[in-house]
Amino acid sequence: MPRPYQPSLLRLLHGGTALAVLGCWISGLIVYSRYDGRWGRLPFTPAGHWIDLHGQIGVLLLLLAVPFLAYSLSLGRSRLRRSANSVALVALALAIGTGKLMQEDWLRQGELNHLAYSLHLLAWLLIALTVLVHVGASLQLGGWPLLASMTNPAVKKGDLPGDWPGQVRRFLRRGSGAS
Numbered sequence: 001m002p003r004p005y006q007p008s009l010l011r012l013l014h015g016g017t018a019l020a021v022l023g024c025w026i027s028g029l030i031v032y033s034r035y036d037g038r039w040g041r042l043p044f045t046p047a048g049h050w051i052d053l054h055g056q057i058g059v060l061l062l063l064l065a066v067p068f069l070a071y072s073l074s075l076g077r078s079r080l081r082r083s084a085n086s087v088a089l090v091a092l093a094l095a096i097g098t099g100k101l102m103q104e105d106w107l108r109q110g111e112l113n114h115l116a117y118s119l120h121l122l123a124w125l126l127i128a129l130t131v132l133v134h135v136g137a138s139l140q141l142g143g144w145p146l147l148a149s150m151t152n153p154a155v156k157k158g159d160l161p162g163d164w165p166g167q168v169r170r171f172l173r174r175g176s177g178a179s
């Protein structure tokens with residue numbers, strides 16, 4: 001069976017988004033443990049400016065997630081028929097959207113009852129669950145070769161960064177997804 005190959009633009013946006021999600025998820029857990037802790041705390045909460053750091057990684061996530069979302073809805077849209085992919089994307093949008101609605105002083109001032117914060121906590125949980133399901137479903141679909149194809153840095157001829165504008169133009173002309 002031929003080894004699966006993923007378009008380099010998808011790998012870049014997907015990988016960057018996944019790393020930023022991980023950074024937000026871990027720093028968010030630490031922020032929760034330091035400033036909230038209603039359902040338990042980490043045994044050890046490291047010192048540091050975690051709210052600021054979480055916000056900065058959140059900005060990076062937004063910058064990556066917007067083009068990733070655009071890619072998924074256009075060139076990659078055929079894969080969104082697989083619900084494990086689309087549900088991970090919805091959880092991502094919820095996490096970013098509710099994060100944008102938050103004010104960074106709320107937690108420092110002990111204001112834990114804002115709706116946006118409750119939804120942001122829910123999104124934190126949902127993103128963990130949906131990414132687990134997404135990785136599990138991808139494993140079921142194509143095994144380790146499919147997972148590896150998403151992180152493999154090798155780029156084929158015709159799929160270099162200089163080819164991306166042409167790929168987008170071809171999609172716009174044809175109006176069909178490249179998956």
Ligand code: HEM
Pocket residue numbers: 010014017018019021022071072073075076077078079080082085086088089092131134135138146147150151
């Ligand atoms: C962290 C948050 C993540 C989000 C929001 C996410 C979201 C998505 C989306 C929306 C797609 C479809 C892309 C398209 O339409 O072209 C996709 C594909 C894929 N993702 Fe993720 N992903 C995440 C993390 C991961 C991780 C950690 C892995 C494990 C290596 C992974 C493996 C894959 C694979 C193998 C595919 C291709 C599946 C297919 O062809 O249907 N993803 N992902």
